Amino acid sequence: MNDQHDMSEAVGMIRESAAGIADRNDLGRIRKLRYSVPGFDRTTWRDMCEMGWLALRLPEESGGIGLGMTACCALMEELGRALLPEPMIGAMLAVQALDEAHLPSVISGEKIVLPVWQEARSSLSVGNSVKFEDGRISGTRQYVAMAAGADAFLVAVVNGWVLVEANSPGLSLEIVQTQDGGHYGTLTFDQVPASTISTTAPSVPLAEAALATAAYLLGSIDETIERTLDYLRTRVQFGKAIGSFQALQHRMVDLKLEAALTRASVGDAARIWDNSAGSARAHAAVSRAKARASTTAMRVTREAIQLHGGIGYTDEHNIGLYLRKAMVMAPAYGDAKFHRQRFAELTKELSETAE
């Protein structure tokens, strides 16, 4: 009971602290950063780190705050509401695998380290084409979000992680822009010197990143619904607020229901994860949450455009920013179909007996 109280207090503080940096009422900064490189702000990054966000999940003896996924999801929700472009999800994944020696400069925000693990589209497992031999790595990895802003990369290899400085000879970075104003990097390593950092198994931090992404989407979903409701209450056509029309009301109810299911699913996954991190049940709960969040985010943001009518189709209106963000985040760390299948695999045994 006391734990629960402490947790809700911690969550409340996180939400409050987030409001200053992740201001959902001012998307001006987000607009200015769009389609620039690296697409986010190092000053804001340092502010975020000063709040302790990057170290949220780390144990206190490593300079962290020692909170669980419930708290992490609360933070991610706030970031998602305000569409923050800073690569917090990736950086959090990386600090989970970093060693003590490298942590201080990273969690202070001085040095940005992003994880490099993905080769296949819509995946949640480390690609196997990158080879690490005799202190050097070779191969290609892709979909590294905000890669151009990293000072170093933490690269997943067989049996662990190695650190590569961004300016290392033999490392080339190609970027492609994404709809939300950010970018993905494709990294090609040609005999790049790398140092072994840890043997942390990647499955746990990757699942946590998938859940964090679901929570970020949840925040975006809620904000999209609130913005759309505001519009329906104020936009007048045929002499009435259009929100008085039943056809539109029923659509909004269905969207709100999907959002409520997403909130329940993400909340459940975070609780289950905090009780039994890394168990099959916890991994299944993460997949359930990410599948729901990805599907709902696309549906809600898509319908929000329709409900806004013509103004929703302009780039000047902010509602479109939420659709573009969903287009990028819904497939990140595994899309809905991927997570449905992963859920089915993880619960195969359970479903044969329990239902």
Add this chain to the structure above:
Amino acid sequence: MNLDRYRLDDYNALSDGEFRTLVSEFLNNHHPKGIINPPKRLHWDEAEPWYMILSQAGWLAPAWPREHGGMGLSAAKQLIYMDEFERFGAARTPDHGIMLLGPLLIRYGSDEQRAHFLPKILSGEHIWCQGYSEPNAGSDLASLRTEAVLDGDEWVVNGQKIWTTLAGDADWIFMLVRTDKTVKKQEGISFLLVPMDAPGVTVRAIHNLDLQDEFSEVFFDDVRVPKTNLVGEVNKGWTMAKALLGFERIFLGSPRQAAHALSRLRLLADHVGVRGEPDFEDRYTQLRLDLADHESLFEESADRLRRGETLGADVSFLKLNQTSLFQRITELMLDIAGEDGGLLEPIGDNRDLNPMGLFLTARAATIYGGASEVQRNIIAKAVLDLP
């Protein structure tokens, strides 16, 4: 049969785990075997033995306070009771007296009404049905027209009710009647108790889409009942009936129907041999995810009940979602059943392979207890604050 060991002075003194074990033992030891997970709503002659066992154990009315003969369970214990009953597949008895009338009498009835009616519900002497809907007052219930006019010391009732569940089995009906036509429609409705054997009461069974006859029409032709059969104040019936809808709505939103249907879907899939086909597996997994997410949503509301909070209009989300999910599951059943999905009787006479029955039953779920469209209207106004 000695059921004394299930009669406790204070069930809430047990830990949740102990109470769950007790409920589970009770069901395993005493629930009649032939009516577990019945394919349709049981009539009184089929349900009576189970009703009387619950009565003898003192387990009929989990939510009623002790002083009125109930179990006096806390919200948390009630949810455990409900959960175990659902998990076991316990048959639902004709429970309108227990679920709806009892709580209303306890809150609004006179001492005489409570003393007279409550014990008879608990003993099985009075089986009640509910007279709310009318041919022209379904979703728009407040426009009901069945009328009660005071004539000396008696109310004279004329009109018609419809969709009355198990009316043919009932000894009494509690009903909403119009007692004032001159005021706003919600403000001219009263709550009246009428014996089904009163002269002028006629019951006609309705055969539904599933060819079952759990619903009836009930006609009232100059039916006379004593003035004292009115509950609470005259013209306050609407407010009273509405105040007690909360628990019914969470009941209608419980995952039980959908969970049951999903287990039948799995049996059917094994039977027709579609397990492993990618199209089936993806749709099946989606439904499993939908059910798991619904359970999470349901638990959020249940948690609020457990903390002693009252549920707001957002409890309508549960009913809306559960019933739509229940339907989607039965739709996939028909999709995989092929020609067998058009059979009138269960496949191979196996009552667990009856996708047709479930599919047809599911049609009703989005209509009764407030149609989905009405639920959406309520949520739009009360939760989304739309004009």
